[in-house]
Amino acid sequence: MKYKIVIVIFVIFWGILLHRLYNISVKSNIYYEKLAKENIEKKIHSKPTRGEILDRKGKILAYNKIGFSISIAPHLDIGKKKKLDSTIDTIVSYFPDLNKSVMKKVYQQQSSHYNHKFIKVVDFIQYDRMISHFPTLSLNDNILIEAETNRYYPYQKYASHIIGYIGRSNQKENDKDPVVEIVGRVGKSGLERSYNSVLQGELGYQIFKVNARNKEIELLKNVDAKDNKNIITNIDMALQEMIYKRFGEDIGAAVVMRPNGEVLAAVSVPSFDPNLFVGGISFKNWKALQENLDHPFTNKFIHGTYPPGSTIKMGMALAFSNANPELLDKSEHCRGYIKLGRADHKFRCWSNLGHGETSLRKAIRESCDVFFYNKSLVVGIDAIAKNMRDFGFGTITGIDLPTEYSGIMPDKNWKMRRYKQPWYMGETVISSIGQGYVLSTPMQIARYTALVATSNLVTPQIASIVDNQIVQKVEIPFHFNPKHLTEIRLGMYDVCNHPKGTAYKALHEMPFLIAGKTGTSQVVSISQDVKKRISEEDMEYYTRSHAWITTYAPYEEPQIIVTVLIEHGGHGGSAAGPIVADIYRWLHQKGHVKPVVKTEVKE
Template sequence: MPKRRETLKDSEQEVRVFRNRSLLAIVLVVLMSAGLVARLAYLQIVQHEVFITRSDKNRVRVEPLPPTRGLLLDRNGQLLAENRPTYNLTIVPERVDDLDATLGLLVDILELPDTDVAALKTRSRQRQRPYQSALLLSDLDEEQIAQLAVNRYRLPGIEVEAQLLRYYPDTDIMSHVLGYVGRINAEEVKTLDKGNYAGTHFIGKTGVEREYEAVLHGQAGLRKVETNARGRVLRELGRTDPVPGQNITLTIDKKLQQLGYELLDGRRGSIVAIEPSSGEILAMVSSPGFNANLFVTGISHGDYQALRSDPDLPLYNRAIRGQYPPASTIKPFEALAGLENGVITPNTKVYDPGFYKLPEHERRYHNWLRWGHGRVDMRRAIVVSNDTYFYNLAHDLGIKRLSEFMHRFGFGEDTSHDVYGAASGVMPSDEWKRSRYGQVWFPGETLSVGIGQGYWLSTPLQLATATAVLANRGDWVAPHLAKRIDGEPVTPPKLKQDIELAKEEWWDLINTAMEDVMTGSEGTGRRSGQDLAYRMAGKSGTAQVFTLANDERYNAAELEERLHDHALFIAFAPIEKPEIAIAVIIENAGGGSSHAGPLAREMLDAWLVDKKQDEDSDESSVAGEEA
């Protein structure tokens, strides 16, 4: 048997191993403790100010205070746009653990369509800065508020806030003038002043609301509040009050605006009335209108599609965006162009066989009266609206001189001071056609422009503006909508140079001819000029919607309604000291003298006769009370 080796215990070795391990453990503990101490020192000493601020933010919160939007009133102080109290639903996403689940629960509680979850999620991102509330729903009803109150504990970060909401009491007749406010969208958030719009959920989108947004909005304030762990406000620590927006008194007369809307009676068209001496827009009607209040709280998809698909285009502001051939309404202006350029004299006569032919051309350009008016001078050409005379005048003037002179009256330009979105129309010329179409100008196109057809397009606002300048004998005052801002008068800048003619009496000649249009035995507007209580100047126009072939006759009975001619009429009164200038356009109505003329007459009567009688009646009542 081999001898078994016995292993002896080495106590010294074990002690060394134990000592080394203990030492290593001690070093590790010391190092870790040192790290903890260093970290605590860094947090408590170096980062003291940072964390004390964060702690205060958890306890103290700064909340924005949105300003009250300024009111809109008509020239007589009648309220056109007000603010009514309402309740809105807001969310602070940072205080929500699961945004999708919370929004889904919100939809269930309020019994909203499931498709609204995506829309609510999009709205929750539309805000200026973190920890600021975002608007989810506007104008909550009592039942919705009750449901939210009962389920408040299930909806952290969601609040019901009392705010003022824009409301338009006469929305249909004023919708295009005032425009509307709507929710601030994602694109607008990027450009807005984050401080001034903190807590504000609405902004002007169109019309006066858009043009004067900076004036109407005001300045945001803020308040510092103490909250508990759940975000509930315990007390207010400080406040900077917001500065409310300024009230704007418009130049619009509510009664005249309403009359214009009623006269159009749902037909597609526009009526614009201006006070010549001041440029104040008394009425700016576009028919049909729409309910602007739907856009304030967020219009539904169905309602919006119904408006967009309506063939009458209720969202289209015809007064400033509608562009129509001005037709024969421009003949008084063209006569002035002929006088000023020495092409005609007041006694220049042209023989009208019922048509006009360019030299060395066989094509006939027909007068509206097929058998013609015989020999006509300038005055009679305006009174009977003779086309042949103005074909000849346009040819002799040439498109260059004709276009340049019409620009002096504002055609082809936006000459308004504060009308948001006003179109410039088209005042054609040879340069314009080369730039637009890359084509040369033809002599026959000058003839079309000579009777307000062809490429020439004008808005109702432009026609009314040009008529006001004509009434002013060339003095230019920019048309505008704001009369006073917080009581301070608004004076528009001089946007165009006054028109000075070589002979001042030419204004009288044109005015007399336009008066004969209303009162003369041959005047095209004589039906609307009967029993006048004042001297009225007017001119009718009938604009073709499509071009007739040569020698083809227009027959409305054979055409669908939307291919009928447009009816136009311009007027101003009283001639000796004009107080109102007006332009009326009714789409596809037919002759301007028979359809648009009576509307212009009623508007002038309301302003010059009925209004004066009302003022006299009010003065008599006041005098009686004082006595």
Template sequence: MKIKIIITLFALVWIGLIVRVFHLSVQSNDYYETLSENNSIKTEFSAPVRGEILDRSLEPIAINELGFKIALAPHLTKGKDTERLDHEIAYLKSMIPSLDAEKIAKTYKMQDSYYNHSFIDVVDFVPHETIIPLYSLMNLRETIQISPSPKRLYPYGSVASHLIGYVSKANQKEIDTDPSLKLLGHVGKNGIEKYYNSYLQGVAGERHIKVNAHNVEIEELDRTPTQENHNLVLNIDMRLQNYIGQLFDKKVGTIIVMDVHGAVYAAGNYPEYDLNSFVSGISSTEWNALMNSVDAPFTNKLISGLYPPGSTIKTGLGLIYITSGVMDEYSTIFSTGSMRLGNRTFRDWKKTGHGVTNVSKAITESCDDYFYQGALQVGIDRMSTGLIRMGLGKKTGIDLPNEFIGTVPSRAWKRAKFHKPWYQGETLNTSIGQGDFLITPFQMARFTALMATGYLPIPHVAKMIGDNPYTPVPLDVLTPTEKEKLPIIQRAMKAVCNDPGGTARSFVSTRFPIAGKTGTAQTTGIAQGVKERQKEHDMDYFKRSHAWFTTYGPADDPQFVVTVMVEHGGHGGEATGSIVSAIYNKLDELGYIKKQ
């Protein structure tokens, strides 16, 4: 019996071995053949050259500086033995003294491993003029590999920095999202560089080669070329962009110059910062200076800055009033300079009041009383719904990343956010663009274009994407009645800049009539961070109102919108009138204003 058991066990073992051999030699043949092929066929990727960014006259805004990167062969260290690595680094230092030996060693050791058979990049960029005299000699060394590596360069430095954005080294999170960045190394981090990153960076090329067991190339099997040099042409005119920066010297705020169809010819967010500082890695000193500045230069206020609009919204609100069914263009109020509601007095900017006032006079002279009393008749629901439809408190759709929404206060908004009821006093604050009302400068520029043409454009910085024009279609958002009554608002906006009673009349000096609306938006408080960083004697500055002046011109043939907002600038027209006038005159000088 024991012998039978032993024989049975022996037979089972042999059967198991035979089955396993059959599986390995026959059934697993395809698997191991594929594995062997993968071990012998290697894929090499070639990085595309990033597309350039050009202004509307094809003036380079973001280009690629020609240079090279240096890589060292793997396995130059064995355990703690770094003699070979030290020798190669010493050689590199002898050829290019400016190299950082410590940084090279650290970079190499982080990537070197037994499993890595590829050269290791240790120097990202060496200028063309530096490497060319040394190229032949250095390239003779088997342990050194030199290959082209363009570096992003911004010829204008800080000009239009918030529009253009910058490229910088890709982090691990970005690489995980887009594995091609491991090859490319850099990615758009802000502005146009980020928004159009996938187009600008192109597509990597592939090369499939057969190698032997020593990783030596035997033959090339196939090659796919890179798709590169995807250039992007913007609507920006750098002559105009430079000019508006000079006008805004030492002020804090924004300027937008846009045609009435949404093409952005210039836009500045001040103060600006040098884009070239970010390409190779900004120093901690520079970074801290940007992040700790009370003027927030790193924030793109054009699309991410939220400000109370003040009286600038009275144009659209006036249109809502006179088409509401409870008021029309002939409806009047008597302005005494203040209005009592409950136990609170709501004051007009003009202490003596404006007397008998209709919508045209209310916009021309910026009569707060008219909008207070009108708000109580029309109601917050109709006001907020109409203003949102006109583009306030919502994204504009501009081709820039990280655009903010803003807030047009309403009953529903307050209930959802604070779980509290709405009060009539809040309706009055909203009617003059104060309280919780917050918008971005580009929302205001777009809103002004709507007042000029009756259509709500989509702002766009890009003009041509490759060979394709980028012309988003404006939105038709006004009701038939609003379109019919819009000329009333347009005449009042023209009067703001040209009639004796207009709030901007004394501050406008353009070569042709323009139309617009001033606004003085009170600040509600000083942020704690500003209080901690700003000197006590400068605190009064931060208590001053923001100054708005949003315009279109020529008044009788709208072609351009110019919107200026000066942070803590005081009175809208006084702080901004000369800047707006100079911009229109520059547009005329550059040939952009078409005369009838």
């Protein structure tokens, strides 16, 4: 027994010894061989050139300016012979506008005993400024001049919320993508962010054999960088710029879209110059953007959420039709209000005199609130919300821009989760006219208008061609009650073409027939006892209602969707209608709308 134990111990001992010898002689040899190889080889990455962004007609919306960056050798601020200040002085002697203290601060933030790479202190110097000094500066061993590109946005504020901008990458962005870490720039918003991986291309590299002084003595391998892919958009930049200028001093958003989802223009006013961000925005400029009460940094067409007001009424009617098909066949008598609850709380129509006997078509044309109040109480908020979410309310549109907001389409469960409170019938009533908790973005309203016009729910698309591939259209077909859908469309026709229509004044004399719906979304509540409301013009600016109008044209064969929101603009027909009219006139003049035979629409 003792003999067997000795044998086992002997075997275990020699096993451990042999394993250790293997690690020392074989594994360590592989490790040190790899380490030695790394000590005689140096890998240098080459950056790809970022892709351009173009509009549908080839106008360049984002491109790269050619220039140079300036880097300083490491460890110049360490040891007895410090050379950092003198090196910076040398650079500034050629470029007096550069800030010494900023360059020194940038250098010291990255400097350490373990950093053996040149440290970039100037991101970009224009080509024509550097080229005459390049030979002299290149002779200085402590200064490295490298070819560099700088992003430039020629249309500045006119398309900044679509195009976005690039900026210096942070650690989180570097960790996600090794290319970003080397390039040092990444898309921060807009298309620059959505399609960053396509635009930035792929890194190239060179492997050199180096001597003991780390000097390159032989090129061992060369892999060229794979350049960017350009992105062609659906945007018509001339239209985009025209709409922005047409807003003048008004604040708001506009969307022009094909019924298949192609976005021709998406405007958010006011805006900002994205070129401010490319090299790092100054504190002064950032503070000015953040403190501006009109929120120029907010992309209002996908981040601005507003009560949709009466623009929601076509969707409500379709929700009623789906939930209770016979309900819309019955007219409602509007006397200017309804009473609800034990206290007989009055929910007023916008018209104090009422609309009398009101059919579905008339309810859309004259925007009768009472019609929708009564129908909503029959259907109930849960059935309404279910259908409205199917139509795109309370859900993102899927547009190819980052961080889109979904808005809100409330129901009983939503309120209980959010506020721990039950739902009240009065909240159903005000939801039916796009008030209360209901919030929508202008892009959602444009998308849903296309649904009403064509019975297809589309995904809005800014990009047309990405990575040399045509972006596929996404459409979800809907099957609505034909009679009710026809009545809704006739009501929208009346809005723009009938003397009692809420947009008649602005849109009845146009090159083609337009169908639409106006909306006035209240910012402050109005007491039930108020019979005669204060005119919007007499109210304080930030208490005025938002003005909506959403349209499609031509009425007979929809080719264009135009949606406009003016913050605190008052009434949709009078405030937003003239802008829509000018947009359609421009589209007609530029051939965006194919001629159709006008249909004579009967009463």
